[in-house]
Amino acid sequence: MSKVITPRAEDYSAWYLDIVKNANLADNSAVRGCMVIKPYGYAIWENMRDALDLRFKATGHVNAYFPLFVPKSLFEAEEKNAEGFAKECAVVTHYRLKNDASRPGKLMVDPEAKLEEELVVRPTSEAIIWNTYRDWIQSYRDLPLLINQWANVVRWEMRTRPFLRTAEFLWQEGHTAHATKEEAIAETVTMLDVYADFAENVMAMPVIKGVKSANERFAGAEDTYCIEALMQDGKALQAGTSHFLGQNFAKAFEVKYLNKDNQQEYVWATSWGVSTRLIGALIMVHSDDAGLVLPPKLAPMQVVIVPIPNAVSPVIEECDRLAAELRSHGVRVHIDTDETKRSGFKFAEYEMRGVPVRVAIGKRDIENGTLEIARRDTKEKQTYPMADSSGIIRALLDEIQQNLYNRAKEYRDAHITHVNSFDEFKEVLETKGGFISAHWDGTGETEERIKELTKATIRCIPLDAANEDGVCVLSGAPSKQRVLFAKAY
C-alpha cells in the first residue's frame, strides 16, 4: 500500500516506469542502458518464450546457437545491413586485462592483447549465420533450412527505457534459407501469422499485420512485414517483424545451392524476431493506475490464495485443497502464508503485480462453505460456494483472458481514424492519437516530410487494406490505398 503509481492521465511515461519498478519487473543496472530483468519480469519472459517456442517447433523450426561476436570483416559484408547497425555497435578490441602498475589493485586493458580484427557484439546475427550457412547448404536437399536462435543482442542506444529500448536485450531470431523466392515469402508470412497468433491469443493484444514502407524497412531486407499494436496513450508499438531478405545475404556470403537441374543458384532468405520489448507492450496495453494487469496465459501466478487469518486450521487446509485441485488442472497457484504482512497489504501487492485472480478464504467462509474471488481486470469481487470454486476460477481465467483482448481491441478499433486532409491528420494526431488511416503517394520524400511535421511515421501498409482511389494527404498525388500512420515507441 506504500507503493504509489503516477496516474496515466498525469504522466504516462512516469506511470510506465512506476509499474516496471513497483511490480518488480526490472531494475536499472550499473551498465549504461542495460537493465536487470528481475525474477518476476523474467518469469513473464519465460512464459512468452515457451509459448513462442512451441509455435516455432510446430511450424518445423529447430533451435541452434551461433557466436555472440561477429568479426568486423563479416559484419561489413552485407553493406546495407552493416550501415544500418554500424552506429550502435559495441566493439571488442582486446582480450586481456592486466594489473595497472600505477594504481595498485586496479586493472587496465593490456595494450599487448589487441585483437588483429575487432569483434562486433551481435546487434543481429544475419552475418555470422549466413557465413555458416555457406558450409551447410550444398544442394536443394539441404533446403529449406529452418533455424531459430534464442539469444542476447546489443544495440548501443542513446536513449533507453526498460524493455522498450535497452542496449542489451533478449530476443529470438529466426533465420531461414529457401530454394525459391515464393517459398521464402511464404515463410515470411507464416511467421508473421505465428507472431499475430501469439500476440492476440497469448498476450491478449490485438495487432495489425502489414508491410513496412521502404524508409522503415530492416536494413538489408527486400520487404519487412510487421505486427503493430496500439498502446493506451495512443502511440503505436512495433511488436514483431518478419523480413523477406531476398538474395542479399546469399550474395554477400556466396551461399549457393545445386538445384534439381544441376545448376548453382543463390539461396533465398528470411529472418524474423521478437524481443523482451514485448513485455513493455504487455504493460502498456493492459495495465491500469493500480498496477500491472497480466493476461492469465502469461501470468507467473495465475491465482493467489490468501488465507485470513494466516495459516490457521481449518482455513489453511481449505486453501491447500483448492490449490492442489487447481494445480491438477495446470493452473499456476500461489498461497500466501506470510505472517508478517496484513491481508490488505497483500491485496494491494498482488493487484500491483497483476495477478489475474485473487482468492480470499476466511474463518467465516469455512462455516458458510464460501470463498471470495476478486478479478484483477475489472476489480470485481464476489462470493462463491466453495464446492464449485475450482471450475469457477478456471472459467474466470479464460474470461479474463478474453476480456483483456476485447477491451484492448475495442480501444484499438476506436483509435483507427480515417482522415482525408492534412489538417485533419494533424488534428486527430494531436487530440485523439492512435492510428491514422490516410492516403499516401508512396514516396519516401512525403513520408519523411510528414514525419518532420508531425513526428508520425507510417506504421504499416495493412495486408488487408482495400483498394480505394484517393489523393495523398500531403502532396495531393494519386493513391490506391490507405496506410496507417501513428506516433510510435
Next chain:
Amino acid sequence: MSKVITPRAEDYSAWYLDIVKNANLADNSAVRGCMVIKPYGYAIWENMRDALDLRFKATGHVNAYFPLFVPKSLFEAEEKNAEGFAKECAVVTHYRLKNDASRPGKLMVDPEAKLEEELVVRPTSEAIIWNTYRDWIQSYRDLPLLINQWANVVRWEMRTRPFLRTAEFLWQEGHTAHATKEEAIAETVTMLDVYADFAENVMAMPVIKGVKSANERFAGAEDTYCIEALMQDGKALQAGTSHFLGQNFAKAFEVKYLNKDNQQEYVWATSWGVSTRLIGALIMVHSDDAGLVLPPKLAPMQVVIVPIPNAVSPVIEECDRLAAELRSHGVRVHIDTDETKRSGFKFAEYEMRGVPVRVAIGKRDIENGTLEIARRDTKEKQTYPMADSSGIIRALLDEIQQNLYNRAKEYRDAHITHVNSFDEFKEVLETKGGFISAHWDGTGETEERIKELTKATIRCIPLDAANEDGVCVLSGAPSKQRVLFAKAY
C-alpha cells in the same frame, strides 16, 4: 555409411572431434575459439536445461537476467576473482563503427566513440550481480535470495575444443545470498547434490562429490565443491561446481542486511554452475567407435522408426500407429520416410547420432505381426510381436538409461586405484589412468610438484573419504585421508 570415425584406441582426441562433427553436434565458426552449436547439439542442451531448471525451481530458485557487460571498476572490486579472470577477458572499448574513408565499403572503429570506462564481457557474473544485490537486500526478510541465470559467458581461451573449452559458452549460474554461514554452506551442498542427481539420473554419468584443494578453488571462493566424472580415456572431467563464497563478495560490494537484533551484518554467498561442457562429458562417457551414444532422457529422438520400403501402405500406417502410441506416453519419436536414402544408410546415420532405439518395420513384418527393435547401447537386434511393442520399447528405454549408467560406473569404479608410493602413482597414471587415490600432505607445494612431475592434479577431496592414517606419496609427511588425483580435461 560414408562417414568414418577414428577409433578411440587409435586417437581419442580425433575420435572426439569426429563424433562432434559427424553426429552434427557443433561446427567451428569464423570467430576464434567460438563454436556454432548445431540444432542436434542444441536440442541435447535444451533437454539438459529443462531437466536442471526443473530441479532448480523445485529447490526454491527463480531465474533472472543480468547484463552481459561488467564495467571494469566493478569487475576489479573483488580482487581475487578479478585476478583469476583478468587474463582471459574480452573487453569492449568502443560503441560505434564508421565508414573507413580509405577503404570504400569497409568499416572501422570510430575513435570518437571510445567508452569512458571499458566493459568486460562477463566471464562469470558475481560482480554485476552482487553490485545489484546491494540494492535488493536490506533486511533478513529479504533473505535468502535464491536466483539463477541462464546465459552466455566469454573466457578468452588460447586452446579450445568444442564443448570442452570454448571462448564463448552457454551455462547457468546460480547466485544466492544468505543470512548465515551455515545456511550458505547448506545451499552449496544442496546444489552439489542437485548436480550429482542430474549427472547420474539424467546423464547416466556417475560422479564423485568432493571439495577442491586450495590450488584448484574458484577465484574468490572460500570453498569449491565439485562433481568429478571419468572419461573413457582415463582422464577426469569436472562436471559442475558449487562455491561457498563466504562474505568476500558481500564485503567487496558492501552488501549488508539488518538482522533480527537490528544490527548490520554482511551477507553470505554461494554460486554454482554447469555449462555446455556437459555435452562434451556426455559424448566421452558413453559413445563408441560407431558414433554418439545418448541416454534416453537426453536424446532429442528417443526412438526412430524406419519403414521398409518407404511410406508404403500398410507399412506406413503401422509406423504411424506405433509412433502415436509412443508419443501418447511422452516418448520422442521420429519416423524417417525420406525416399532418397536406403535403409542401410539410415541405420548407420541413426547409430552415428546415438538414437537409443531403432525400430524397423517391413512388409514381411506386417504379415507376421512383428517388428525389429535395435538398441544403440549394445547394438543388439531382436524381433518382437507388434502387439506388445509400445510397452517393450518404453521398458527398453528405461533399461538403456540404466545400462549406460551401470556400464559407466563399472568402468569408473575399476579405474579408482589406491597407491601408496610415488613410483606406483606414476606407473598407474601412465599405464592405467583413471583416478588415483593417494595420501597427500595437504600443502599446495606438494600438489604443484606432483602436477609438474606427472600432469595429474587433485580432482577433489571426496566428501565420503574415510579417515585413514598414512603418509604423503611425494613428501612422506603424515596425512589423514586419501584424495583423488587424475589427469583432467
